[in-house]
Amino acid sequence: MLTAESKEELYSLLTHRLDVSRTSVIKRLNKLNIKVKKDNEKSWIEDKELDLLDQLNDFVANGGTMDQFLAENNIAIATVEKKSNEIKLEEEPVNIYTSDGIIPQIAQLMGIAQERAGGILIAERVMTTQYLANPELLNDEIKARISHYEEKCVPAAIDAEEFAQKLISEFTE
Structure with missing residues (x-):
């Protein structure tokens, strides 16, 4: 788990870890549908989310795109919250096609x-x-x-x- 005193500090830690801009960190978190958790004292992301960010970072560093990473890893932008049965969609529509057009x-x-x-x-x-x-x-x-x-x-x-x-x-x- 990556923990910080605030959301902004967490973004800063991720910026240094991934060696990308703050905007890129936020974009990647949104694409992967990773929500920063916070309570009164701390902000954090879970280990599995951090691993996913690292994998995406390596993929992009080797010439891939975020959309290709999502498609190849079968990661959906739309997710279903089981507790509330709400469907959450990313604000901007994304065209992610695999080679067979699905x-x-x-x-x-x-x-x-x-x-x-x-x-x-x-x-x-x-x-x-x-x-x-x-x-x-x-x-x-x-x-x-x-x-x-x-x-x-x-x-x-x-x-x-x-x-x-x-x-x-x-x-x-």
Whole structure:
């Protein structure tokens, strides 16, 4: 963990560590969606975030771009906060295409959405099967509606011969 007395001091430490400008540090933090944590006394970033910054720094130093780094490492700019279910997007749209034209951020969001939708569908089907097998588990309001429609939909008993005669007479008229 890299810790400093303030956010500004943390930026200064990162500027020296990465040998880049303050603006570049902030840009890289934003691209990697790294948020500086702070409490009343300290500001910091976690070790895994610092490692990611170091990897990006090495990648750029060897001629790569930040966008290439994000694409090659399948790092999405858009992230989903599991606790709040909010989707946070970077302020400026970024075009990050891999060689096959897929936008990794959109692909990741689609994957997340598909997983959630799949989970909801599975849960719905399991619960529906449970209620079909055990209708006594339904709440009273739903049971009353079912009963109401059962009364309307149950056909009256009919005599087959009488019904056939009625159909024949309607057909011959």
